[in-house]
Amino acid sequence: MSSKFYDGQLGFLALVNAVVIVASLFLVGPKFVGLYSMQSMATQVSELGLLALGVMLAMAAGRGGIDLSGIALANLSGVIAFNLAPQFATATDAPMLYCWVFAAISIVVGILGGAINGTLVGYAGLTPIIATLGTQMLFTGVAVGLTGGSALRLGYIPPLDDFANLPVMGVPISFALFLGIAFALAIVLRYTKYGMRLFLLGSNDVAARYAGIPVRRMYFITYTIAGMLASVAGIIIAARTSSVKWDYGTSYVMVAILIAVMAGVRPEGGYGRVICVVISACALQLMSSLFNFMHLSNFFRDCAWGLLLLLFLAASKVDLSMYLRFRTPVRPGRA
Amino acid sequence: AADKEIVTVVKVTGENWFTRMEEGVDKYGADTDGITARQVGPAKADAAQQTAIIQDLIAQDVDAITIVPMDPSALEGVLRRAMKRGIVITTHEADNLQNTQVDMEAFDNHEFGAHFAEQIVECMGEKGQWTSFVGSLGSLTHVQWADGGEEYAAKFPGMELVSPKNESFNDANRAYEIAKEILRTYPDIKGFQGGSAIDVIGIGRAVEEAGLEDRTCVIGLGLPKDTGPYLETGAVDSIAFWDPLDAGYVMNILTKMTVMGEEIKDGMDLGVQGYNNVKVSAGPGEGIIVRGQAWVDVDAANYKEYPF
């Protein structure tokens, strides 16, 4: 709970963003930083960012924490919401109500799915990799089973479509929601008992138990929140594509981990900052879009992502803050 | 004036089918003054990645986007926004898509399916068990072929359709595994109708391994070079396809006409074999559907004439 807002990682990520934007001006021209282009990137970044936040939570909780089931749960929550929502409202008669019902069901599914992960990791004591690997297959499998493998169309539902794409005062609603959630999560992690205990737990789970932290409940809550974040991502994906399918964004598992590692979240647990994840997700989106603008092959992008992940792992071995710290307030004297 | 930029977005980059299509797109770009044409596509057949690419294209303010959708329903939203920004949208293999100005189909999909079934029925001697494959149930055209085939074969009481519309997910190995399963479950099966372009490869391999080349009839969409070895052994009896090169070329012709505001009329000749007398009908949305008669039948005798 170090009270400093600015740290080396944050500065580094901001720098990466700035470099990409400046580079884009030279490489593809000002169109890249135009309003529409920015809005388009903002709508794309939300779902990835939410999944990355889930990965960050799981990693920060330690004990080899990782959440491989995020995107599977996002898709599953969309699929189940699609199947159940018509029981309560029809899209043609009451589109607004339908959307709320859809969102509510998704989130309930997300929370339930997350709770399954949380129970397995917290109460049953499974290694997070095994638990989330199993649930990833389970969630995916159920989504495939329920849909027979094909996409389910929502059709054009104006409120849902607006949610995914409509900018309010220049900011797409889905992006604003992402920022709102990130902000709330940041507050929770920084200024609540849960948040502070989470990072302590991640840095040493044995000591956490000895110190009287309810370790099992902490894991349960953490994975449940991750599940909920995934379901919000699921809603955004459903809104953006007007359909739900079991295999949307299969590449997101890796990209979410990449974002988290880039954001300085330690895979061993105990450290991670929401703002860094948000900025890191933005950096990744900027690069991804820049590659598209530059007509670079998408395979090259995969390759670049892999190398970038390795690069950031290497960078975390070198103390970057030394070079990036503009000024560190050294408080005089001692306690 | 600056060149108009038409970008073709395909399901996935790298597959032979779309590599051939890219040749058509490039050829059109080279043939036509005032147009730059290029093709892009995701690294993985993933609807989300395709959407992301289209979104970035919209941000780039290209003049027109022509799309072979991975999953048409996933694109409605993004395409509507593109059209709102004045970008011309045309599509291929998506005659159910609402937010498009022109959808180009190489032929009537039901007729194409019926054409397969016709050959199968004849080859099987009008009786026995048969089955059909699709890339995925989400691939509308594949489903239409399967339906078209089913309707045609229903006219023959001896024909028994078993386990219809198996999904291969555009994966030859998966098609192979399913074909083996089917052979085991229905030992007397005689006919296979392929869906995606690689289904026949998988089915052909399963048939060949079981030593059933002569007893079975395998017919479906396929590319000559890929399917060649199985056509030789008779494991695959015949394939049909439309030339993706021509399709890419024609898609761009139609797109350019739309960009220039030219009217596309029923019975027009687009100057490409198979598209000399296109049929125009209203689509499910505002747009129109343009159909050619561009399929090509290929068997062991003539597959070498097509170098792709």
Add this chain to the structure above:
Amino acid sequence: MAGSETQEAQDNVVEFPASEAQAPFLEVRNLHKRFGGVHALRGVDMKIEPGQIYHLLGENGCGKSTLIKVISGAHPQSEGQLLIDGTAQQEFDPIRALAAGIETVYQDLSLLPNLSVAENIGLSQQLVQSNGRLFRWLKPGQLRRTARKALEAVELPTDAKFRKTEVSRLPIATRQLVAIARAIAGKARFVIMDEPTTALTRFEVENLISVVRKLQREGVAVLFVTHKLDECKAIGGRALVMRDGEMVADCDIGEISKARLGFLMTGRELEEGRYREARAAQTPLLEVRGLGRRGGFRDVDLTLARGEILGVTGLLDSGRNELAKALAGVAPADTGAITMAGKALHLAVPNDASQAGIGYVPEDRLTEGLFLEKPILDNTVMGILDRLRNRFGLLDKRRAVEEAERMSRELQIVAPDVSAPVKSLSGGNQQRVLIGRWLATAPQVLILHGPTVGVDVGSKDTIYRIIQAQAEAGMGVLIISDDLPELLQNCDRIAVMQKGRIKAVVPADEITQDRLYVEMGASLKGDELNASEGAQA
């Protein structure tokens, strides 16, 4: 490589037979070892002669284990020389140490839990034979023979079933014997045993000593690391005394008094450090009746009064550690009752204990107590987060910092500021942070499990002061420790455990260290032991 060096060295022996100039088997000169900021060894000199028995003595954390880890190649030294048979060693590593005949039984036993007994005993030998190269066939015959011979020597079963048992399935005492068996399995010239008898019964200890005598007759040097002075005296040999990373004495153990040894080890008189008068028990606070846990302890009755410091001691397998963990809710008891100020407690998880006002400072500070990466701030205020809410229900960071600063002032924690990570502190300061965390929560009972393990002398004193001041203020304190001087200095009463039961509870001012050793069943002074057992019967 290492083999040929040994060969050369043996040639030397032939050239200069039995002269004064003959190099000792092993010599270290001006050895330094630093772990980051920790200066664990500060210029150690030592000689080891063949056929001699050594006892390495010193307080907790003075660097004994570090020294033997350097000697056995597990850690590279930061500075200084290490000579074997007079030859300086370059790039010394475990393989070379083993090849030179240095065998070590580490404090943590260093057994591979998922391998079998036979493999644990015999693999090192094959590794040495291949000079550390791994692309070699396993020699099952050799493995079997080696294991059987070594197991026989320490009187463990030698049958195939036992040899194939995974080590993780063995009880701790058996593991210790397996570790010893490994050390004597090879062609050892120098066997090091880091506190080898903590988990052993008297019978096993005697057996071990006869093994050592046999080794000695074969010209093998043996070094014990131990805290049990009586045991050393019974065995005989030379005493090597360390203090704060330095070697302060090398003398015959028979000719030096225990008081003198104690002074050499600690640098102070033992009676120091009592800052308050022992007093008779008053209002009972924590009461334990018939407490038991399978495989740990049973029928434990204890009463801790307000303002009392109660010590609990015993051998490693006496159940003292398990009792501490049960009272902290870490490994709950399965029978018996615990009441706090008359109210029954159910302690299933540590959280229950802390809710009930029981604080627990665990034995292993680094892995069980502290969040090393995290600042002092988080480590100290984590227990009182509920008290630090502002009116929005969120954490008030400023007050948290104030609290932490107040605590570190009170406990005299030396650090630049409270945002310094705990891993950057010295052991004594780390321990004070940990104690401070619990003091902040104002617990009714504080359980201190080995409160000064690995803490330097100066810090010990401060910690004792803090503990005694808290007791003075009415807190009930329970110290679980095998550091007898520590118990004698701090406690009002001392409970001695043996084989899972409380054997005796004695007032601290009525007992001596010797007497305590006897009560624990650790002494080797046969007569006294028999006498006390007779008294029991």
Add this chain to the structure above:
Amino acid sequence: MTDTTFGTASRDRENRFTQAIEWLARNPIAFPVLLICLVCLVVGAINPSFWQVANLFDILRASVVRGLFALGVLTVLAAGGLEVSFASIAALVMYSVTKFVVNYAPDLGILPILVMGAAGGTLCGMLNGMLVNWLKAPALIVTIGTQYAFRGIVLTFIGTSLFMNIPVSMDAFGQVNLMTITNSSEFEVKLPAYVLILVVAACVTWVILNRTLIGRAIYAVGGKPEIAERLGFRVPRVQLFVFSFAGMLAGIAGILHVSANRLANPFDLAGSELAVIAAVVLGGARITGGAGTVGGTMLGVLLITLVNNVLVLVGIPSTWQTAILGGFILFAGLFFTLTEKK
């Protein structure tokens, strides 16, 4: 009187239960065996046509590539790491080697091709090993990175198009059969010879793990790396070895995949990672390292292949496969956690 009898009986039962758990903890291989029996009995009861040699042949054939991958994953897992880049390595190696041979040495025999595949895989694996040593990050995260890098490399720089004209020797090798049975409905079922490669690889892995020093070192490092290091096992070398070995198996698997399918498609194999890890875990290897047997792993592979192949026979649509596998993994995870806690 009744009370006491009851008491003893229940204690006996409890004892027997504890004993059963203990026994299973010592013999984790029983887990896949039980599940396989269960699946076979259920499927066989519902659809007797399950009991035919053809099915066995098919399952064996379909197990080969997955089995080779699983042996590699097992080795890495035993040493305490988790490797997910094997499918990308296989794709990279199979596609580049096949393309190279087709273009420059179309008449090359199968043996040199296999050697090239193995060598290429070993190189990639070695890279993994060095990165894991050097970056000191969890192997899972490192290999996620290399997974994408390898895949990106083959698709960006080597090619994307599927081709059928694979070298003659590879095609022929894929067609060599050990045994051909013509079954009741007059079609042939063949047991391909490349199944033998899996058998050989399994034996070699078994020998390495159980009969060599490096094998013991692998388990030692997987159990307690700090202690293994202190005892003289060189941890970096062990890591380098296991990743290289896994890479080599992946390379060979890639070549077999091309030979068996008679086409080279760089998009193949991606996405098969989870099923392989699932197989190893079902076979009783601990995800945290230090345990796992070749026998168990092979049974795990069989189990997965069985589930993939036979569900249609009992009328469960193949779309539910993934869900069932997920359920199995969670079941296995719970089961092993339970036995370990005892």
